[in-house]
Amino acid sequence: MPLVSMRQLLDEAAKGGYGVGAFNVNDMEQIQAIMGAAQETNSPVIIQASRGARAFAQDRYLFHLILAASELYPDIPIAMHQDHGNSFETCKSAIELGYTSVMMDGSLKEDGKTPSSFEENVAVTKQVVDYAHERGVTVEGEIGVLGGVEDGHGAGGSGLEHITDPDQAVEFAERTGVDALAIAIGTSHGAYKFTKRPDGSVLKMDVLIAIHKRLPSTHLVMHGSSSVPKDLQDIVNEYGGKLKETWGVPVEEIQLGIRNGVRKVNVDTDNRLAITGAIRKVLWTQPEKFDPRDYMKPAREAMQKVVSQRMTQFGQAGHAHDYSPISIETIAKGYKDGSLATRPLVAAK
Ligand code: G3H
Ligand code: 13P
Ligand code: ZN
Secondary structure, three states, X not given: OOOOOHHHHHHHHHHHOOOEEEEEOOOHHHHHHHHHHHHHHOOOEEEEEOHHHHHHHOHHHHHHHHHHHHHHOOOOOEEEEEEEEOOHHHHHHHHHHOOOEEEEOOOEOOOOOXXXXXXHHHHHHHHHHHHHHHOOOEXXXXXXXXXXXXXXXXOOOOOOOEOOOHHHHHHHHHHXXXXXXXXXXXXXXXXXXXXXXXXOOOOOHHHHHHHHHHOOOOEEEEXXXXXXXXXXHHHHHHOOOOOOOOEOOOXXXXXXXXXXXXXXXXXOHHHHHHHHHHHHHHHHHOXXXXXXXXXXXXXXXXXXXXXXXXXXXXXXOOOOOOOOOOOHHHHHHHHHHOOOOOOOOOOOO
């Protein structure tokens, strides 16, 4: 099956009332882990690459690895997504490569660190929407700013500094025509999200629910959605790691989000922890080993286990064969003739 539009995946998820995990990749083993999990659970998938991932793996290696996945698993719909595009140019280059979806993260300036103004965000996101939709490519925007820094990307802070304002979310969705909207509700990228199990004072599910009420037909996206499970932290630390005690986003809160319009759930850190724990364990307990396959295979298996679990918890499991893929060309026509218009349905306050 060719790569499919993320818009189609998310529209189907909305129809079915489930969420779709968007998992970050940097290498072949991570792609294999996701596809293994998708096959095991019969799930549609979103594979996403950050700018850092594209630079690390080199664009063409990464893109062809994902094409290989679509050849090896012809029955599984795969959307390939640019995570946190920092500029029109970054998104354009992903579209030229063949990505079927891009995130224009205009919540930050092009440096990927400094919060931008609302008007700057609207302008650059709209520019990407116009370019992408003409080519049948899905666009995710972001309003409000997440906390944390990953690989130099991010505003830092706790995530509470720039919580999304529901009125701004409505205006942003209306003026840009994005297909999916990432909102800031107190989560951060990376392992250090919360210093205790989060409650409503730090994880603003009420804001998410308020936004969904105002924008009932906009696909919401939760970034920074790793749960940072204690058992994965413990494995890393048992075998020589030095992670400080930390809490992520409880899966039940993500499920509450999914009941309230969340269709895309971004997870990277949990997989990083699973991989690192598995590699540490082999190298710590069997220091004589030096064949990378001896630790990459358990690492891949550990990631597959986490991804399978999340696919099941988010509800996408069992939905890979619900629909046939719509070609990107047909999707482009839909944007043009208005049948896929993303003008949001806005509900009264
Ligand atoms: O946006 C956050 C993802 O975890 C990707 O992180 O920029 O270090 O590849 P990265
Ligand atoms: P985590 O760091 O919580 O896995 O978040 C990943 C993410 O939001 C990627 O865009
Ligand atoms: Zn993110």
